[in-house]
Amino acid sequence: MALNDISAINNYVGLYFRAIIGSIYDKITLAEEAYVINNLTARQQLWRYDAADGMRPIDTNVEDTARSQGAFSLRYIEPRVWMKILKVIPEELRKTFFSEQLAAAAKDYPGGFAEYFWTEQGKRAAREINQNAYFGIDPETVAAFNAGATYTVGQFVKFQVSSTEGIEYWRCVTNTSAAESPTTHPAKWANANNRCLAKGWGTLIAEEITATTITPTTLGSLTTSNAFDKIDGDFYQSIPEEVRDNVDKITILCSGANFEKRRQHLLTKYPNSPEIMVKEGNVSGKIWGSKGRDEVKQVSWLRNSNRIIANIEVDGKKNLVMGVDRLPEPGSIDERSRILHGYQT
Numbered sequence: 001m002a003l004n005d006i007s008a009i010n011n012y013v014g015l016y017f018r019a020i021i022g023s024i025y026d027k028i029t030l031a032e033e034a035y036v037i038n039n040l041t042a043r044q045q046l047w048r049y050d051a052a053d054g055m056r057p058i059d060t061n062v063e064d065t066a067r068s069q070g071a072f073s074l075r076y077i078e079p080r081v082w083m084k085i086l087k088v089i090p091e092e093l094r095k096t097f098f099s100e101q102l103a104a105a106a107k108d109y110p111g112g113f114a115e116y117f118w119t120e121q122g123k124r125a126a127r128e129i130n131q132n133a134y135f136g137i138d139p140e141t142v143a144a145f146n147a148g149a150t151y152t153v154g155q156f157v158k159f160q161v162s163s164t165e166g167i168e169y170w171r172c173v174t175n176t177s178a179a180e181s182p183t184t185h186p187a188k189w190a191n192a193n194n195r196c197l198a199k200g201w202g203t204l205i206a207e208e209i210t211a212t213t214i215t216p217t218t219l220g221s222l223t224t225s226n227a228f229d230k231i232d233g234d235f236y237q238s239i240p241e242e243v244r245d246n247v248d249k250i251t252i253l254c255s256g257a258n259f260e261k262r263r264q265h266l267l268t269k270y271p272n273s274p275e276i277m278v279k280e281g282n283v284s285g286k287i288w289g290s291k292g293r294d295e296v297k298q299v300s301w302l303r304n305s306n307r308i309i310a311n312i313e314v315d316g317k318k319n320l321v322m323g324v325d326r327l328p329e330p331g332s333i334d335e336r337s338r339i340l341h342g343y344q345t
Helices: 007-026 029-033 090-095 097-101 113-132 201-210 227-238 241-245 256-269 274-279
Strands: 035-037 044-051 070-077 156-162 166-172 189-191 249-254 284-286 295-298 309-314 321-323 337-339 342-344
Touching (some): 029 113, 256 295
Antiparallel strands (some): 249 309, 284 295
16 A cells, blocks of 8 residues: 555644744754844834934033934844745655554554654754855845846846746856856756845845945955964954943854864964863854953854854844744645645645
């Protein structure tokens, strides 16, 4: 008998859909470095107010002022809805080790497999987010492929290759000539669906640098001979002293590769320090000169970016912000629809 009774997975997701969605959030490491807005379901304002200087000696003849008391600035955070279609075919288990747990006429998965299945789906969803969110592109900003245009490496387009998959998002990986599409020249394009879920921090920072709203500190090439001096010295010291003295904490975020260069330089520079030798395997390290408060930390989502970010925390709020919906509706995992050999959702 074909193994096509999918009631176990079906019933599990019906009972535990909130836990499944929650497990995805819990594995998103970006959230560890962010001020998280938890139930973001609609566009919200992220406003900021900077009070201006104005103290002066008392003068009883003065009863008004023409000076500004400060300035408001405004940014918005807006959710984007994503999807992943799953097609579950129980018969595929027949040639795996799971079949050893099945009776000859079994109609369902082995005990515990439903929970295992959804746990793995949650892990994979979190991994896709962690690996792509930093460089993420707002899908609403991606234009449709133009056959008369040429594209350069890094540009994104919308294009339909398969009627089954519909319109998808593609990133140019080799410069194209006119009419070279993901269908005619697939080697020149890479599928970028999971890069176009929402605009990421890396994309926002690059836009702000281009607009001269942010002035980056240029460190040059980091090596195992200079990374500690450049990160703990040049970069940390480039943060204004007034900021360093009046915040709760500063965390300098970098990729694992740059953190390793810093570690190697530190070991070379101070080879006989017992404290450094004990802590050499840690994924974070205290910034020298910060009185033990601030730290350098490696994060997986900065991989391949070569960007170093100072994440500043004041009153429990950080300057990196993300939003999630932790209380989804039951329809977040859609109706499970039976198909010939299983079901899809």
